Amino acid sequence: MKILVPLKRVADPDNANKVKPTADKVDTSGLEWKINPFDEYALESALRLTEDGKAPKKRLGEVIVVTVGPKETETTLRSALATGADRAIRVDAEDDALDGRMVAKALQSIVEAEKPDIVLMGKQAVDGDTNQVGQILAERLDYPMATFAATIQEEDGGVLVSREVDGGVCWLRLKNPCVVTVDLRIVAPESVYSLKTDKSFKHNDGVRFAALPAIMKAKKKPLDVKTLGDVAAGTELTAKYSKFEPPPQRAAGVKVADVAELVQKLATEAKVI
Amino acid sequence: MPDADDTHELFRKSCLRFAEEKIIPHVIEWEEAGEFPRELYNEAAKDGVLAASIPEEYGGGGGDMLHSLVRTEGLLPCGSTGVVAGLGSLGIALPPVMILGTEEQKKRFIPPVCRGEKVAALAITEPGTGSDVAGVTTRAKKDGDDYVISGSKLFITSGVRADQVTVLTRTSEDKHSGLTFFIVEKGMKGYSVSRALKKTGWWASDTAELAFDEVRVPKENRLGNEGSGFVALMQNFQGERLGLAFMGHATAEVVLEDAIAYSKERSAFGRPIAGFQVTRHKLATMATKVLAAKTLNHSVARRVLAGEYLVTETSMAKNFAAQVAQEVCYEAVQIFGGMGYCRETRVERLSRDARLLPIGGGTSEIMNEIIAKGLGL
Ligand SMILES: Cc1cc2nc3c(=O)[nH]c(=O)nc-3n(C[C@H](O)[C@H](O)[C@H](O)COP(=O)(O)OP(=O)(O)OC[C@H]3O[C@@H](n4cnc5c(N)ncnc54)[C@H](O)[C@@H]3O)c2cc1C
Numbered sequence A: 001m002k003i004l005v006p007l008k009r010v011a012d013p014d015n016a017n018k019v020k021p022t023a024d025k026v027d028t029s030g031l032e033w034k035i036n037p038f039d040e041y042a043l044e045s046a047l048r049l050t051e052d053g054k055a056p057k058k059r060l061g062e063v064i065v066v067t068v069g070p071k072e073t074e075t076t077l078r079s080a081l082a083t084g085a086d087r088a089i090r091v092d093a094e095d096d097a098l099d100g101r102m103v104a105k106a107l108q109s110i111v112e113a114e115k116p117d118i119v120l121m122g123k124q125a126v127d128g129d130t131n132q133v134g135q136i137l138a139e140r141l142d143y144p145m146a147t148f149a150a151t152i153q154e155e156d157g158g159v160l161v162s163r164e165v166d167g168g169v170c171w172l173r174l175k176n177p178c179v180v181t182v183d184l185r186i187v188a189p190e191s192v193y194s195l196k197t198d199k200s201f202k203h204n205d206g207v208r209f210a211a212l213p214a215i216m217k218a219k220k221k222p223l224d225v226k227t228l229g230d231v232a233a234g235t236e237l238t239a240k241y242s243k244f245e246p247p248p249q250r251a252a253g254v255k256v257a258d259v260a261e262l263v264q265k266l267a268t269e270a271k272v273i
Numbered sequence B: 001m002p003d004a005d006d007t008h009e010l011f012r013k014s015c016l017r018f019a020e021e022k023i024i025p026h027v028i029e030w031e032e033a034g035e036f037p038r039e040l041y042n043e044a045a046k047d048g049v050l051a052a053s054i055p056e057e058y059g060g061g062g063g064d065m066l067h068s069l070v071r072t073e074g075l076l077p078c079g080s081t082g083v084v085a086g087l088g089s090l091g092i093a094l095p096p097v098m099i100l101g102t103e104e105q106k107k108r109f110i111p112p113v114c115r116g117e118k119v120a121a122l123a124i125t126e127p128g129t130g131s132d133v134a135g136v137t138t139r140a141k142k143d144g145d146d147y148v149i150s151g152s153k154l155f156i157t158s159g160v161r162a163d164q165v166t167v168l169t170r171t172s173e174d175k176h177s178g179l180t181f182f183i184v185e186k187g188m189k190g191y192s193v194s195r196a197l198k199k200t201g202w203w204a205s206d207t208a209e210l211a212f213d214e215v216r217v218p219k220e221n222r223l224g225n226e227g228s229g230f231v232a233l234m235q236n237f238q239g240e241r242l243g244l245a246f247m248g249h250a251t252a253e254v255v256l257e258d259a260i261a262y263s264k265e266r267s268a269f270g271r272p273i274a275g276f277q278v279t280r281h282k283l284a285t286m287a288t289k290v291l292a293a294k295t296l297n298h299s300v301a302r303r304v305l306a307g308e309y310l311v312t313e314t315s316m317a318k319n320f321a322a323q324v325a326q327e328v329c330y331e332a333v334q335i336f337g338g339m340g341y342c343r344e345t346r347v348e349r350l351s352r353d354a355r356l357l358p359i360g361g362g363t364s365e366i367m368n369e370i371i372a373k374g375l376g377l
Helices: A013-018 A037-049 A071-083 A100-114 A133-141 A212-218 A228-232 A259-268 B006-033 B039-046 B065-078 B081-088 B095-100 B103-109 B229-265 B277-305 B311-341 B346-354 B364-374
Strands: A002-006 A009-011 A033-035 A062-069 A087-092 A118-122 A145-155 A158-165 A168-175 A178-182 A223-227 B120-123 B139-143 B146-157 B164-170 B179-185 B191-196 B207-218
Touching: A002 A037, A002 A100, A009 A071, A033 A037, A033 A071, A037 A062, A037 A071, A037 A118, A037 A145, A037 A178, A062 A071, A062 A100, A071 A087, A071 A212, A071 A223, A071 B006, A087 A100, A087 A228, A100 A133, A100 A228, A118 A133, A133 A145, A133 A178, A145 A168, A158 A178, A168 A178, A212 B006, A223 A228, B006 B039, B006 B065, B006 B081, B039 B081, B065 B081, B065 B229, B065 B277, B081 B229, B081 B346, B095 B103, B095 B179, B095 B229, B120 B146, B139 B164, B146 B164, B146 B179, B164 B229, B179 B207, B179 B229, B229 B277, B229 B311, B229 B346, B277 B311, B311 B346, B311 B364
Parallel strands: A002 A062, A002 A118, A062 A087, A087 A223, A118 A178, A145 A178, B120 B164
Antiparallel strands: A009 A033, A145 A158, A158 A168, B139 B146, B146 B207, B164 B179, B191 B207
16 A cells, blocks of 8 residues: 655644734744644554554555655655655745645646555645645546545555535545545544554554654655656646735624623624524 | 754654643643652653653664753643653663663663663762762672662652662772762662652652662672762763753743743733833843753754763853743743742742752752863862
């Protein structure tokens, strides 16, 4: 089993108050970066799918992580290598030179070269929340796709995915190669099973730690660099940002005397009923 | 000066995550109880944050000295220096084994500690001698193939629970060349914990007085030759003092963060207290001190990592950061007002914990003596 996991680094949501919108972009200087949480969950799922939960030290497949971004994003890749990914690819690009379609095009070239069985990714990045790269990628590759996966079970030549939808659970059976995007429940103890992991096994809740020996070994794992020209030649940006501004300040709340006043305010001021 | 590579940053983040997930939810309970569960050693070992700079072949993390130092930065936001010091006692107890031990001794005494199965402590200080480390009177007398150890040790971090203690003893009358390290193991006849000490801070770390009443120790537990203790002790102090220096700036950084946040939330006279220039300037000065201490510590640490032996600078770093921690903690408590005097806040706990920094691992006066000597005085 070979799995490709695209990763994006995002500004730590705890620093959101430090984000300064300027005329046509968001000033990111001085921010702390971390892996987009949903991408971390995708990586954890990929690791679970390429091991026997009982003997996780022995790798039973290959996990390749890829990011599109400037040199500093290599720390993001190395942190993924330290948690267990086998090798990494960085496509060199400035954040301003990217949109969802461009990233999907770059990933498409890498998928065509690497031929993974599964592309496993976060359902969306918590910065722009656009929720589109997985879908655009699957469309471009003409691969089957499951979004918002809550559980994944490896099957012979494919995967069985469950998605939580209004009113129940939707099951999708996909043939490899495929694209799967994951939701946060995917890192629960009983969410992901490789063919080798016994169904009675429970994984540790959440994503695994990068222990120091693994961090040291990650330095020696391969990290290839490509240029955006290598993988997305001739692609133009389709999304152009013209203006950024902070969300409006929340107004202070008001106390109401009784239900009648509440209903009246909901109707005339909040205009929600 | 070699740059720290991103392994240090990644490791700091792993430690921070460990602090957030495995310590913070219980920290008040453990502080009040005066200890943390022993299983935390196993957990820390499993998550790879316990023995950072011990080579992997002995079960450690295989990192360098800077990895153990950034571990302190990563763990300290847990808000209990006691937990950090308790988990960290192996960082002072194992280096003498690494420096002096035979291959067999390293294989025997190091891996169980790195796995979190055994707790290790270092015992230098005695009721009768602290600053004058070479004044140690705990005696190890040769008797056939064994040694018989008699004496007592005071203020020993993790001493109450220790399974093995790296003990500095006197094997001859020569002040400096008469010192020898031994490993004394729990269960050896005559070895006992006399009492657990109640302290100003570091509550979650057990601190003991230990008694050695004619403890018979086989020569296989002697580290190095007779008389080799002093040099290893001095080498070990360098790591310990840098560790305490890092504890200093990390403590100050954490309480500064809390003070900034609190000053924005807390209102008085109709506006956030951060709106008073007095408070703003206080915070500005605190932040400047934190940066100065942190920068000095990192610069000394990186030079030591590159192979320099910096006794004077290490003492300066320890003194400066310890002092910064006092000042910044004092002001942070002040900004918190009454809340800063209440045990539920991180600021209150860390301000008590910080008082140890100019005392432990060599007092500020002793550091200044070393610095003065370095100046040729
Ligand atoms: C919480 C805690 C944990 C500790 N953990 C350990 C541990 O794990 N292992 C261990 O071995 N020890 C440990 N210690 C002991 C610590 O290292 C000593 O307390 C410290 O070295 C000071 O020694 P002392 O307490 O005997 O003070 P003293 O040496 O009695 O000093 C008393 C005062 O006299 C001053 N003084 C002494 N000599 C001079 C001089 N030449 N010039 C000027 N002033 C001088 C000192 O600076 C100090 O102000 C710990 C202590 C504490 C409080």
